[in-house]
Amino acid sequence: MKRATLVPVIGALAVVGIFSAVVSAQTVRPDRAIKYRQGIMGAQGWNMGVLGAMAKGDRPYNKDEAVRAATFVSQLLQMSWDGFAPGTDQGAPTKAKAEIWKEPAKFTQLADAAKAESLKLVAAAQTGDLAALRPAVGAMGKACNNCHDDFQSK
Numbered sequence: 001m002k003r004a005t006l007v008p009v010i011g012a013l014a015v016v017g018i019f020s021a022v023v024s025a026q027t028v029r030p031d032r033a034i035k036y037r038q039g040i041m042g043a044q045g046w047n048m049g050v051l052g053a054m055a056k057g058d059r060p061y062n063k064d065e066a067v068r069a070a071t072f073v074s075q076l077l078q079m080s081w082d083g084f085a086p087g088t089d090q091g092a093p094t095k096a097k098a099e100i101w102k103e104p105a106k107f108t109q110l111a112d113a114a115k116a117e118s119l120k121l122v123a124a125a126q127t128g129d130l131a132a133l134r135p136a137v138g139a140m141g142k143a144c145n146n147c148h149d150d151f152q153s154k
């Protein structure tokens with residue numbers, strides 16, 4: 001096959017690859033899924049760091065920055081779960097415990113609890129009142145750790 005005809009074939013294969021990864025969890029490449037979920041988790045940690053610093057007084061309180069960070073946390077909390085597809089317990093360095101795929105209902109329940117808590121976090125940030133933000137940041141952190149305690153290895 002000449003180079004000129006090969007290029008569109010490769011392009012078409014790449015497109016098929018992307019779509020099949022979305023359509024079927026079975027075709028997810030474990031190493032990509034692991035990096036995807038870790039990246040999102042890391043971004044959650046970044047934004048919780050912003051809020052935690054404000055809550056502790058290590059960073060000047062700013063309503064707009066608090067709303068922005070809280071909104072990012074709540075949006076990110078919708079995202080990482082695709083990266084925990086079946087078959088992604090190994091394939092790259094990971095701290096995800098095998099229990100995630102043995103007790104998926106419990107894992108999902110803790111994910112849902114964290115999502116619900118993040119809506120309260122956004123509402124607290126929107127009050128513009130640091131005294132309201134502080135306990136919401138604490139409750140959010142607890143919801144994160146409730147899952148890490150059971151499902152993330154140390």
Ligand code: HEC
Nearest residue numbers: 038041042044045048094095096110111114144147151152
């Ligand atoms: C339902 C479970 C669950 C919830 C809720 C959860 N996490 Fe995680 N988190 C995990 C698991 C599992 C890992 C390990 C992922 C891996 O190594 O593949 C992880 C990893 C992390 C990491 C390390 C990422 C890295 O660099 O490898 C950070 C940071 C993190 N989470 C922050 C958070 C924050 C902040 C929240 C709350 C806003 C949160 N997580 C909520 C399960 C959860």
